[in-house]
Amino acid sequence: MTLADDPLWGPPFALAQEAKTPLLLERLNELTLWHRDRCPAYARYLAAMGMPLKAQSLTELPWLPVGVFKSHDLRSIPESEVFRVLTSSGTTGQQVSRIAIDREAALLQTRALSAVIGALVGPRRLPMLIIDAAATAGRTAAFNARTAGVLGMMTFGRAHAFALTDDMQPDLSAITAFLDKHGHEPFLMFGFTFVVWAQFLQALAGRGLDFGQGLLIHSGGWKKLHDQAVDNGAFKAALRDGLNLRRVHNFYGMVEQIGSIFLEDEDGFLHCPSFAEVIIRDPATWEPAAAGQTGIIQVLSILPRSYPGHAILTEDLGAWFPEQPGSAWQGRRLRVQGRIPRAELRGCGDVGGG
Amino acid sequence: MMTEMRRLLPGVESVFTLPELDDWLALGPTLVPFAPLVEDLCARLSQRLFAHAQARLDPGLAAFAFWLRPARLTGMRRDFFANCPETCLSVPRGVVLHFPPANVDSLFGYGWALALLAGNRSIIRVPERLGAMGRLLLALIGESLADSSPELAASSLFLSHARDDRLTAELSARADVRVLWGGDASAAWLRGIAARPRGRDVIFPDRQSLAALSLPAYAAADEAARAALAGGLFNDALLFDQMACSSPLLLAWVGEGDATAARDDFWGRLQAEAARRGYLPPLAQQMAKRTQAAGWALDGETLDVRQWGPAVTVVSWPDASKPAGAHVGGGIFLETRLAALADLIPACSARTQTLTVFGFADDALRAFAVAAGAQAPDRIVPIGQALAFSSYWDGLDLLREFTRQVHLPRS
Numbered sequence: 001m002t003l004a005d006d007p008l009w010g011p012p013f014a015l016a017q018e019a020k021t022p023l024l025l026e027r028l029n030e031l032t033l034w035h036r037d038r039c040p041a042y043a044r045y046l047a048a049m050g051m052p053l054k055a056q057s058l059t060e061l062p063w064l065p066v067g068v069f070k071s072h073d074l075r076s077i078p079e080s081e082v083f084r085v086l087t088s089s090g091t092t093g094q095q096v097s098r099i100a101i102d103r104e105a106a107l108l109q110t111r112a113l114s115a116v117i118g119a120l121v122g123p124r125r126l127p128m129l130i131i132d133a134a135a136t137a138g139r140t141a142a143f144n145a146r147t148a149g150v151l152g153m154m155t156f157g158r159a160h161a162f163a164l165t166d167d168m169q170p171d172l173s174a175i176t177a178f179l180d181k182h183g184h185e186p187f188l189m190f191g192f193t194f195v196v197w198a199q200f201l202q203a204l205a206g207r208g209l210d211f212g213q214g215l216l217i218h219s220g221g222w223k224k225l226h227d228q229a230v231d232n233g234a235f236k237a238a239l240r241d242g243l244n245l246r247r248v249h250n251f252y253g254m255v256e257q258i259g260s261i262f263l264e265d266e267d268g269f270l271h272c273p274s275f276a277e278v279i280i281r282d283p284a285t286w287e288p289a290a291a292g293q294t295g296i297i298q299v300l301s302i303l304p305r306s307y308p309g310h311a312i313l314t315e316d317l318g319a320w321f322p323e324q325p326g327s328a329w330q331g332r333r334l335r336v337q338g339r340i341p342r343a344e345l346r347g348c349g350d351v352g353g354g
Numbered sequence: 355m356m357t358e359m360r361r362l363l364p365g366v367e368s369v370f371t372l373p374e375l376d377d378w379l380a381l382g383p384t385l386v387p388f389a390p391l392v393e394d395l396c397a398r399l400s401q402r403l404f405a406h407a408q409a410r411l412d413p414g415l416a417a418f419a420f421w422l423r424p425a426r427l428t429g430m431r432r433d434f435f436a437n438c439p440e441t442c443l444s445v446p447r448g449v450v451l452h453f454p455p456a457n458v459d460s461l462f463g464y465g466w467a468l469a470l471l472a473g474n475r476s477i478i479r480v481p482e483r484l485g486a487m488g489r490l491l492l493a494l495i496g497e498s499l500a501d502s503s504p505e506l507a508a509s510s511l512f513l514s515h516a517r518d519d520r521l522t523a524e525l526s527a528r529a530d531v532r533v534l535w536g537g538d539a540s541a542a543w544l545r546g547i548a549a550r551p552r553g554r555d556v557i558f559p560d561r562q563s564l565a566a567l568s569l570p571a572y573a574a575a576d577e578a579a580r581a582a583l584a585g586g587l588f589n590d591a592l593l594f595d596q597m598a599c600s601s602p603l604l605l606a607w608v609g610e611g612d613a614t615a616a617r618d619d620f621w622g623r624l625q626a627e628a629a630r631r632g633y634l635p636p637l638a639q640q641m642a643k644r645t646q647a648a649g650w651a652l653d654g655e656t657l658d659v660r661q662w663g664p665a666v667t668v669v670s671w672p673d674a675s676k677p678a679g680a681h682v683g684g685g686i687f688l689e690t691r692l693a694a695l696a697d698l699i700p701a702c703s704a705r706t707q708t709l710t711v712f713g714f715a716d717d718a719l720r721a722f723a724v725a726a727g728a729q730a731p732d733r734i735v736p737i738g739q740a741l742a743f744s745s746y747w748d749g750l751d752l753l754r755e756f757t758r759q760v761h762l763p764r765s
């Protein structure tokens with residue numbers, strides 16, 4: 001079967017849940033065996049955990065905790081076939097995830113991203129304003145998750161302009177030049193959620209700039225905004241009121257699982273594309289949670305063939321919701337509520353402050 | 355400018371200076387070991403703790419109150435003098451400077467009480483982020499001291515200050531003994547600050563602990579004994595999220611028998627006990643346990659990981675001698691199978707503090723310690739007693755550490 005006639009690679013939100021689930025299960029079960037045969041560490045993991053090799057349902061699939069990608073280099077391809085190593089963002093000193101992808105995986109990842117973004121933006125490439133500094137996307141930039149995100153998204157636009165200076169201040173002349181030239185037609189915007197909030201919106205709100213034709217895609221996590229008691233609703237309202245920016249779409253994904261690209265639709269929910277799925281685990285029992293119930297987010301994707309990351313338990317909390325009959329975007333929906341709170345541990349190994 | 359010190363006790367909290375400290379040092383003669391008025395103070399503090407609704411219900415403070423009872427102190431006194439040769443006389447060392455840990459609320463009480471029982475005066479550097487139970491203990495110690503004689507009230511100085519190496523150096527220059535609970539990093543920090551030429555350091559670095567169960571004894575144990583054992587391991591391991599130095603990580607089944615039946619019964623009981631007592635590790639810690647166990651499985655260190663519930667993750671550990679390194683706590687256990695107790699010796703190292711046991715004869719345990727020699731754990735106590743504080747700790751007789759022996763041979 002080629003990708004062209006693979007139903008999981010059709011329009012990413014067109015497949016109804018009922019049709020999607022058995023197709024995904026078959027593909028993901030194949031991947032479990034694929035990785036078991038090619039990644040000895042993964043084979044040892046499966047054996048030790050006593051997880052089934054052939055799952056009867058998506059919730060039975062053997063998953064890896066996302067943290068192991070920080071401590072272990074896991075891959076199912078020979079080193080010579082590693083095309084790129086993706087790394088997660090992390091502050092200095094923090095361990096980062098390292099994900100090995102081959103040429104095929106890189107192509108599929110681009111295809112997946114383009115299918116999802118295309119479903120929102122349409123087939124035409126729009127003029128694009130990046131809410132970041134040109135330096136982030138520059139050739140000298142360290143290839144971290146943020147740079148990768150910006151570069152990945154830039155392929156979906158044209159006539160790129162950067163809204164921030166290299167010291168992350170609003171570049172008013174670049175912004176007004178962009179709006180003068182493209183502000184009268186639909187245009188695309190992309191930025192990291194907190195950067196959009198702190199460096200862009202806070203500085204520019206109420207200055208009469210009109211982003212009415214803009215479509216903003218943003219990602220990168222809510223932690224800093226939740227600390228300021230800003231949720232998705234408040235975020236969108238502020239963009240609407242301050243910049244007349246009305247089309248705002250959040251995006252949830254992680255470097256550890258290529259293909260898991262959950263995009264927010266007009267309904268305010270994140271949507272699973274056909275090649276990925278979400279499961280929520282009840283924090284008390286670790287069993288699959290009912291719709292609407294908060295739990296640990298587990299993600300599934302058919303893309304990871306170069307490393308055993310097709311079923312991953314994240315360290316995020318969220319809730320899933322069933323597809324809405326008649327909705328344009330089919331498939332499960334997701335709400336992300338943020339990271340699992342850090343644990344404060346006791347013990348006798350600590351004299352406070354020295 | 356040196357960091358400001360605050361005196362928390364005795365009296366009302368106030369700013370405290372080094373000249374005031376020197377005045378305090380000039381104040382008083384020290385006491386004798388096991389002075390009746392000190393034992394009396396301990397007994398009254400014990401009563402106060404038992405009488406206080408919150409203190410009584412806190413496992414840490416309740417255990418401290420129990421430890422301070424007159425019966426216990428009488429035993430300690432007899433032991434102390436029995437261990438003193440006739441040609442020697444024990445006298446206090448003088449001033450003991452304490453650096454208790456921030457995260458075990460009641461621990462500073464033990465160090466303070468032992469130093470006082472040995473006849474010393476104490477300066478206690480109270481952790482800045484002391485928990486609610488620690489603050490309660492401090493308040494009750496304050497009440498007990500206020501009720502006692504002026505001599506006793508002047509025996510103890512509870513101070514609080516932000517970290518400042520110069521201030522620590524000033525305090526160190528005035529102390530005869532420094533006591534630090536706090537792990538390898540804190541130990542290295544304090545060792546970098548000079549003590550008095552004759553000063554003595556009693557330092558408790560990072561340690562790890564193990565447990566051993568006799569398989570035949572477990573098979574023979576009745577329902578009540580098994581339930582008590584699960585309760586004991588719960589106390590040992592989970593009261594402090596398994597982060598206490600004496601909480602076990604590795605658990606060995608020793609001897610002949612059906613290990614599968616025993617372990618299925620045992621771990622199921624432990625999880626049930628945790629559930630009954632409402633123990634649920636924070637979700638982040640549950641994730642950390644799964645991640646750590648997954649890492650060991652990926653590396654082939656373990657061939658079997660079993661999740662008994664949120665509080666109990668059991669990881670088979672075929673090679674008991676293989677160190678696991680730091681663990682995330684919250685109920686993660688390495689389980690191994692051994693033919694004889696002596697096989698546990700390779701699992702012991704200088705880091706090993708406590709071996710908790712079930713079902714072994716005393717002479718078997720002694721033989722084990724003899725065979726282990728320098729590798730022997732510091733304590734071998736029944737399961738359930740891992741956290742029970744004793745004046746023998748980390749291989750030291752603390753009452754001896756806090757006293758000097760005056761040699762008086764008969765002429």
